[in-house]
Amino acid sequence: MSTYTNTTSAFSTAQDEAEIRRLIEAWSAAVSARDLDGIAANYQPDTLLFDAIPPYKTIGRDAIRQAWANCLPFFPEQFRLERRDLTIQVAGDTAFAHFLIHFLPVPADDPCGQTWMRVTSGFRRIQGAWKVLHEHVSVPFNPMNSQVWFIRNPDVVDIPDYGNACT
Amino acid sequence: MSTYTNTTSAFSTAQDEAEIRRLIEAWSAAVSARDLDGIAANYQPDTLLFDAIPPYKTIGRDAIRQAWANCLPFFPEQFRLERRDLTIQVAGDTAFAHFLIHFLPVPADDPCGQTWMRVTSGFRRIQGAWKVLHEHVSVPFNPMNSQVWFIRNPDVVDIPDYGNACT
Numbered sequence: 001m002s003t004y005t006n007t008t009s010a011f012s013t014a015q016d017e018a019e020i021r022r023l024i025e026a027w028s029a030a031v032s033a034r035d036l037d038g039i040a041a042n043y044q045p046d047t048l049l050f051d052a053i054p055p056y057k058t059i060g061r062d063a064i065r066q067a068w069a070n071c072l073p074f075f076p077e078q079f080r081l082e083r084r085d086l087t088i089q090v091a092g093d094t095a096f097a098h099f100l101i102h103f104l105p106v107p108a109d110d111p112c113g114q115t116w117m118r119v120t121s122g123f124r125r126i127q128g129a130w131k132v133l134h135e136h137v138s139v140p141f142n143p144m145n146s147q148v149w150f151i152r153n154p155d156v157v158d159i160p161d162y163g164n165a166c167t
Numbered sequence: 168m169s170t171y172t173n174t175t176s177a178f179s180t181a182q183d184e185a186e187i188r189r190l191i192e193a194w195s196a197a198v199s200a201r202d203l204d205g206i207a208a209n210y211q212p213d214t215l216l217f218d219a220i221p222p223y224k225t226i227g228r229d230a231i232r233q234a235w236a237n238c239l240p241f242f243p244e245q246f247r248l249e250r251r252d253l254t255i256q257v258a259g260d261t262a263f264a265h266f267l268i269h270f271l272p273v274p275a276d277d278p279c280g281q282t283w284m285r286v287t288s289g290f291r292r293i294q295g296a297w298k299v300l301h302e303h304v305s306v307p308f309n310p311m312n313s314q315v316w317f318i319r320n321p322d323v324v325d326i327p328d329y330g331n332a333c334t
Contacts, residue, residue: 048265050287051307052307053309054309054325055324056285057285087301094257094261096261096262098217098301118224118305120217120289120303122256122287124258136265138217138219138285139223139305139308140221140222141220142221143220146314147313147314149220154223157222158221
């Protein structure tokens with residue numbers, strides 16, 4: 001729960017936060033179940049996705065659904081999505097959330113499970129229902145060698161050897 | 168301007184959007200001017216940054232300011248920050264925005280200018296003023312070779328050769 005006080009007392013913050021949390025949980029469950037309609041359920045025709053892998057942007061529910069349809073066959077037969085560090089900020093008709101996700105594959109050493117990813121979602125209440133207008137998923141990269149910097153354990157906040165740069 | 172209708176007509180959406188836009192422009196100007204206090208002005212003690220380079224998270228205004236203090240000496244003497252594709256969603260006391268940024272260095276071939284970056288910001292109105300509670304900056308990576316996938320021209324939405332995977 002946020003510790004910030006709202007300007008307008010009319011915001012039903014607790015209920016909105018619970019609804020957004022349910023929406024995020026439903027999305028995670030849909031990914032784990034390879035349920036394309038469930039994955040795409042809360043995107044809009046103009047939702048903008050900045051995904052962890054190229055293309056750098058994907059626009060619209062249909063295109064995002066298609067990206068998942070193309071990728072899911074290359075996931076191992078069994079996997080589920082793990083989530084942690086969820087924070088939701090909502091006070092009004094726009095909201096955002098951030099959290100970390102991780103694929104838990106079987107077998108455990110499948111490449112899809114090699115990193116946690118950072119996720120930021122932007123929400124809007126449209127005709128009474130919360131919808132996802134924006135999603136940003138990423139892993140940082142090491143500027144010293146242009147390689148992705150996997151987040152193997154979110155409790156370890158490590159950095160590359162930057163030498164004299166950016167330490 | 169957003170095309171969505173607000174539930175609560177009391178939201179002064181146009182004014183809020185203008186204020187958030189000014190805040191983003193002030194931050195860009197502060198980066199270009201190497202003005203650390205300006206860069207950090209609108210972060211909070213609990214602001215969470217997911218930056219493009221490790222560490223994967225940085226928490227709090229002081230730590231974010233320090234990260235910039237460490238990095239700025241390694242930028243070329245002259246550069247400025249370019250921005251495009253800004254969208255702001257605000258209706259209430261929480262809001263989010265997304266846009267692309269790019270360093271324009273002198274000389275133009277300095278490595279800091281080699282990619283555009285995707286930015287998502289989460290805002291909250293605190294004691295009447297908009298503050299940045301969250302920032303997510305990233306470039307995608309190519310899962311085929313774990314290399315960063317630079318966004319050299321945002322008008323070109325290209326993808327790696329995925330072979331049989333994720334195309």
